[in-house]
Each structure stands twice: as structure tokens, then as C-alpha cells.
Amino acid sequence: MIEKPRPVAILETFEARAKHMQFQGRPVRSFWESIERAAGLPAHMVPMATWNAAWRPTDGGDEDDARMAADIAYHLAQWRLSKGIYRFDPTLLDELASGGVPENTPCEIFARLPEPSIWVETAGRCHLDGFFARLWSDDGEGGAPSRMALLCDIGLGMPFPHTVLFGESVGENIRGIIDFLEANGGVYLQMDALLRFVFTLLAYLCSDEPDYDDGRVPPPLKPPARLKGGRRMWLPRPAPTEWGVGARIGAAIRSFAPPTESRGHTGDGTPTGRTVRPHIRRAHWHGFWTGARKEPEKRRFVHRWIPPIPINVRPDDELPAVIRTVKREKGKAK
Numbered sequence: 001m002i003e004k005p006r007p008v009a010i011l012e013t014f015e016a017r018a019k020h021m022q023f024q025g026r027p028v029r030s031f032w033e034s035i036e037r038a039a040g041l042p043a044h045m046v047p048m049a050t051w052n053a054a055w056r057p058t059d060g061g062d063e064d065d066a067r068m069a070a071d072i073a074y075h076l077a078q079w080r081l082s083k084g085i086y087r088f089d090p091t092l093l094d095e096l097a098s099g100g101v102p103e104n105t106p107c108e109i110f111a112r113l114p115e116p117s118i119w120v121e122t123a124g125r126c127h128l129d130g131f132f133a134r135l136w137s138d139d140g141e142g143g144a145p146s147r148m149a150l151l152c153d154i155g156l157g158m159p160f161p162h163t164v165l166f167g168e169s170v171g172e173n174i175r176g177i178i179d180f181l182e183a184n185g186g187v188y189l190q191m192d193a194l195l196r197f198v199f200t201l202l203a204y205l206c207s208d209e210p211d212y213d214d215g216r217v218p219p220p221l222k223p224p225a226r227l228k229g230g231r232r233m234w235l236p237r238p239a240p241t242e243w244g245v246g247a248r249i250g251a252a253i254r255s256f257a258p259p260t261e262s263r264g265h266t267g268d269g270t271p272t273g274r275t276v277r278p279h280i281r282r283a284h285w286h287g288f289w290t291g292a293r294k295e296p297e298k299r300r301f302v303h304r305w306i307p308p309i310p311i312n313v314r315p316d317d318e319l320p321a322v323i324r325t326v327k328r329e330k331g332k333a334k
Contacts, residue, residue, distance in 0.1 A: 005085055005240055006130050006153065007119040011076050018069075032077070042234050043077040044116075048136075048149070071161040075132040075151045078117035082221055083240035086120045086205065089250030093201075097125055100196040101203040103171025107164050111135065111145040112206035114218040114243075120201055126194045129153045133202060150198060162195070170199050205245070213244030252278040278312045 004012075018031045032043045039046045051070035088096070110133075117134035132151040137143035148164040162177050174195045181191065204210055222235070291298045 005119075005242075006121070007079065007083075007085060007132070008240055010072070010153070011080060014069075014072055014076060018073075032080075035073075035077075036233075042232070044081060044234065046074075046077060048074050071151060075117065075134055075149065078134045079119060079132055080236045081234055082115045082117065082218075083237050084115045084118045084218055085240050085242045086114075086118055087242055087244055088121070088123075088201065089244070089246035090123065091250035091253050092211075092246030093123065093125065095253065096200050096204055097197055099200075101170055101200045103169060103174070105170045105199075105203065106166075107148070107168055107170060107173055108166045109206050110148045110164065110202055111166070113148070113202070114205055114210075116221065118205075120198075120205075122197070122201070126190060126197045128194055128197070131198055133198075152194065152198065160191075170196075174199070211246045211249045213247045216243065218243060249278060 015031050035043045035046065039050060048070070051074050052067060113133060113135055117132065119130055119132055121130045122128045130153050132149075134149050135145040136147050136149060138146045146166055148166070150160075150162040150164060152160040152162070164173050165176070168176070174192065177195060178191055218241075
């Protein structure tokens with residue numbers, strides 16, 4: 001039996017349990033439709049504050065369970081529309097994990113997420129099974145993202161929600177999240193390493209040229225379908241889409257020979273012939289001057305953030321062979 005992707009299992013389990021919950025004091029039947037009617041908004045546009053204020057267990061149960069349900073609903077409401085699952089090549093995953101994104105990286109770069117909400121598989125690294133990341137705009141649908149929300153799954157049936165504020169650096173957000181957790185019930189022992197790992201993977205996905213397998217790029221969400229009465233409804237994709245990340249660069253790193261040096265003399269300053277294996281250069285700030293040197297009053301120093309980029313990987317490196325099962329259409333000859 002093929003195991004369901006983790007986010008699909010989370011979605012199905014949540015929808016089954018939601019039948020025993022209430023939203024704004026009303027029983028939930030057809031879950032997402034009930035939410036949209038009660039809130040007067042598409043489910044993915046319902047803000048976190050509304051989920052927290054309106055969600056209540058029917059039997060007067062634990063408030064912590066209600067808050068956890070609100071956090072999960074907030075993420076699933078957006079993710080269910082695109083159902084994007086991002087799976088890193090194991091070698092690239094290890095390479096990224098070995099060098100965290102710099103603390104001074106501005107969190108505005110996460111506005112470049114490939115989709116409004118994604119699930120990233122982490123294969124148990126940092127004791128993390130995977131995480132949701134979704135963007136939120138205070139200006140409503142179509143506005144510039146103002147923050148990013150994370151929901152980390154550490155396999156204990158107890159997701160960790162975090163809010164990442166734009167306008168602050170990665171380091172400031174990490175310290176802010178840990179300080180908040182310490183003031184509200186304690187911190188998971190390896191939370192610092194976990195958050196740095198999560199930020200590093202997201203930084204790679206937000207780089208200018210992330211290495212998607214087969215050159216596939218996540219498409220934008222389809223516009224909402226118009227139904228009777230003029231009411232708009234966003235239709236979720238019927239099945240998840242898995243996006244492979246880093247197969248080419250991962251294969252190159254695994255197959256490249258160890259660094260070597262030529263036998264020539266090195267004491268006189270001549271090149272040694274040393275080669276550098278393919279690797280990921282850490283995200284960093286790059287500064288340079290613009291303007292003519294003859295006009296110093298017009299020169300300007302520009303500093304830009306450079307995302308993680310592959311070094312010494314040839315564009316024509318062959319991708320590993322990928323075998324896919326193709327279903328035969330009915331009526332077609334064998």
C-alpha cells in the first residue's frame with residue numbers, strides 16, 4: 001500500500017475531525033463551505049485572528065486544542081488550493097543544512113515563494129518531518145505579502161506555528177520566535193537549529209534560479225470560477241503536485257571527483273590547478289560601486305542580497321534518468 005504524502009494525510013485527518021468542531025458557534029458540516037458562509041470570505045482569505053477568535057470545540061474542550069486547530073486550518077485553507085509538495089534531493093538537502101542562511105538576511109525575500117502556500121519535505125532532518133509555509137497580505141487578495149506563517153511538523157502530533165515578520169532579518173525572527181515560545185510554555189530543545197534549517201530551505205526556493213527537476217516551474221493559481229449569483233469560489237486542485245528540487249546539482253555533487261592540485265610549482269605564485277567541487281554558496285550580501293570613477297560625487301554604493309547559488313555546476317550536466325508510470329487510455333491499442 002502506497003503511503004499518502006504527509007500534508008494530504010494532515011488535510012484528510014483535519015477535515016474528518018472538523019465535523020466535531022464549531023466555527024463562530026455554528027456546527028461544521030461541509031467544512032470549507034461552512035467556513036466561507038460563516039466568515040463571508042473565501043477560506044484562504046480568512047485571517048488568522050478570525051480563526052483564533054471564532055474556533056471553539058463543541059464540548060467545551062481544551063483551548064490549546066482549539067488554537068492548534070485554528071493554526072492548522074489557517075495553513076490548509078491556502079495549501080489545499082495548490083497542493084504543492086517540494087522534495088529536495090538528499091545531497092542538496094545535506095549541503096544546505098550544513099551552512100545556514102546568514103542571520104542578516106532580510107525576510108522580505110520569502111515573498112518570492114513559488115506558491116502562496118507550500119509543503120516542504122525534510123526527511124527527518126533536525127527531527128522535522130516537514131513544514132507548511134504560507135504568505136499573507138494585510139492588503140487582501142493580490143496585495144504585497146507582509147508576513148509569512150510557518151507550521152512545522154516534528155512528528156509528535158503537535159505542530160509548531162510561527163509567524164515570520166517582513167522588515168526584520170532572519171536572525172531577528174529566530175530570536176523573536178524563541179523568546180515568544182519561552183514566555184509561553186517552553187521551547188523545543190533544538191528549535192534554533194530547526195528554524196535555521198527551515199529558513200535555509202526557503203531561501204533556496206526563493207533564489208533566482210532554484211534547480212527544479214526537468215525545468216518545471218510551479219504555475220500560478222487559477223483564477224476563481226464564477227458560479228450562480230456572482231459568488232466566487234476558488235477550486236482546489238484535485239491532487240497534490242510534487243516538485244523535485246536539486247536532482248541535477250545533487251547528482252553533480254555526488255559524482256564530482258575530490259579536489260586536486262596540479263604538480264606545478266606553487267611557491268612562485270603560479271596557479272596550482274586546484275579545482276573546486278560543485279557546492280552551494282551561502283546566501284550573502286554583495287556590495288559594489290556604480291558610476292564613473294572620474295565623478296566621485298555621482299558614485300553610489302549598492303548592496304544586494306545574493307540568494308544561495310550553485311557553484312561549478314555546468315548547465316549541460318545530465319539529469320538522472322526519471323522513470324514515470326504512464327496510464328494507458330481507454331480504447332487505445334496495446
